[in-house]
Amino acid sequence: MTFLRSLTLAGALFAMTLPAAAGKCDAEAFVLSAGNAFMTAARAGSPQAFTSAAGRYADLRSIALFALGQHRKSLPKGREGEYVSLAKGYMGRFLSRHASKFSGSGLKVVSCSGNTVNASMSGGKKLIFRVAGGKGGYRVQDVNAASIWLAGQMRSTFVGVLNRNHGDINALFAYLRK
Secondary structure, eight states: OHHHHHHHHHHHHHHHHHHHHHTOOTTHHHHHHHHHHHHHHHHHTOHHHHHHHHHHHBOHHHHHHHHTGGGGGGSOGGGHHHHHHHHHHHHHHHHHHTGGGGOOSOOEEEEEETTEEEEEOTTSOEEEEEEEEETTEEEEEEEEETTEEHHHHHHHHHHHHHHHTTTOHHHHHHHHHO
């Protein structure tokens, strides 16, 4: 009976520590660094600044391959590097056109749940990051600014180009070079 009481007490003490641990965000420092890089790129206002920030913090290959949707199998393995580079350039141009969504200061992490980190800037603007990795290194898988998920927007655009061109991957390459 004493063992059972001790076990119950230990369980209760452990349960009391869970809310504090749940509020901890292992990816917080990474997200703050990535978010500040995107806000700095917004102040610069150039596609190159966003491309540079994305290159440092984002999992560009995964985002680019996700953006192909059902057409992923159409990408020749020998052209994957070229495609990822073109998708990175597209990402920089898109983010530059929407720089106002990243303009602000005072970024702080509000909450974390699984691989999702919610942050806010002064003025109430919100950024949501989906991250992959662990303490050894995180990468941004997607970012939501003003209700626009970057990877989803890219997928919609890229799949639309491919569908209008009967799945011709060369049409997407031509679109991305514009």
